[in-house]
Amino acid sequence: MAEKLVRADISKRFSEMDVLRDIRFEVEENEFLVVVGPTGCGKTTLGNILSGLEKPTEGSVKIRGEVVDPHVHNISYVFQEPSCIPWYTMIQDVTMGLVIKKVDPVRTKQRGLDVIKLVGLEGFEDYYPWQISGGMKQRVAIARAYATDPDLLIMDEPFGHLDAQTRYLMQIEIMRIWEQEKKTVIFITNNIEEAVYLAGRIIILSKLPARIKGEYKIDLERPRDLTSPEFLKLRAEITQQCEVVE
Numbered sequence: 001m002a003e004k005l006v007r008a009d010i011s012k013r014f015s016e017m018d019v020l021r022d023i024r025f026e027v028e029e030n031e032f033l034v035v036v037g038p039t040g041c042g043k044t045t046l047g048n049i050l051s052g053l054e055k056p057t058e059g060s061v062k063i064r065g066e067v068v069d070p071h072v073h074n075i076s077y078v079f080q081e082p083s084c085i086p087w088y089t090m091i092q093d094v095t096m097g098l099v100i101k102k103v104d105p106v107r108t109k110q111r112g113l114d115v116i117k118l119v120g121l122e123g124f125e126d127y128y129p130w131q132i133s134g135g136m137k138q139r140v141a142i143a144r145a146y147a148t149d150p151d152l153l154i155m156d157e158p159f160g161h162l163d164a165q166t167r168y169l170m171q172i173e174i175m176r177i178w179e180q181e182k183k184t185v186i187f188i189t190n191n192i193e194e195a196v197y198l199a200g201r202i203i204i205l206s207k208l209p210a211r212i213k214g215e216y217k218i219d220l221e222r223p224r225d226l227t228s229p230e231f232l233k234l235r236a237e238i239t240q241q242c243e244v245v246e
């Protein structure tokens, strides 16, 4: 049997606080998995553990059968707080991972130009963070994550700080990019509509301590229509599932 890209089986405590309890799931190559859960339930903690930045208290995260290690596995992580280095131009920013990996400078520059184009920021390559909008910074973070051609892309509420209109445009954009590059994505959000719009599969977390409350496979055709009866029905069903108090 082929090894799954990701196998997670983790629990996490911070001193006396139980945050994640028996979180077990697998992710296939090229999947778009969305993890949805209420505010404060442990989503960022889960993202940190999946990326190998933090260790679980029990269990492990395995990438193709090996315990996750950010120095070994090619994983990109888009943090919940948008971050750009103030004194880096956009192209310097998106290519920093390639520079660290000592990729040839000509290939580095070309990949930088390609990913900037991929996220629709062509022409802004030499702009500094203070010269661009919040939505553009979020695109820079996504371009940076794609630049290293990761095996796994983890995004922690990447659109949480954006206004509703920009958020919707970014959802369309991320789908377009995913269909073009077909990376394996784990996308974390607290927004059920966003989850149903993007996901191939949704995992629902309970409130703290987070446990897996349910799982949905979303077969709706893409691009999805937020107003179609099928979409609204699924959204209502998942909302109800999220609201069930155990």
Ligand SMILES: Nc1ncnc2c1ncn2[C@@H]1O[C@H](COP(=O)(O)OP(=O)(O)OP(=O)(O)O)[C@@H](O)[C@H]1O
Pocket (backbone or CB within 6 Å): 014, 019, 037, 038, 039, 040, 041, 042, 043, 044, 045, 046, 080, 190, 208
């Ligand atoms: N390093 C830490 N030490 C102690 N407690 C922590 C640490 N990191 C997170 N926590 C606690 O774990 C719980 C879950 O936090 P986490 O940031 O993972 O939630 P979240 O679901 O991402 O929240 P949000 O929806 O606000 O982004 C919180 O109660 C938080 O205080």
Ligand SMILES: [Mg+2]
Pocket (backbone or CB within 6 Å): 043, 044, 045, 080, 156, 157
């Ligand atoms: Mg968080």
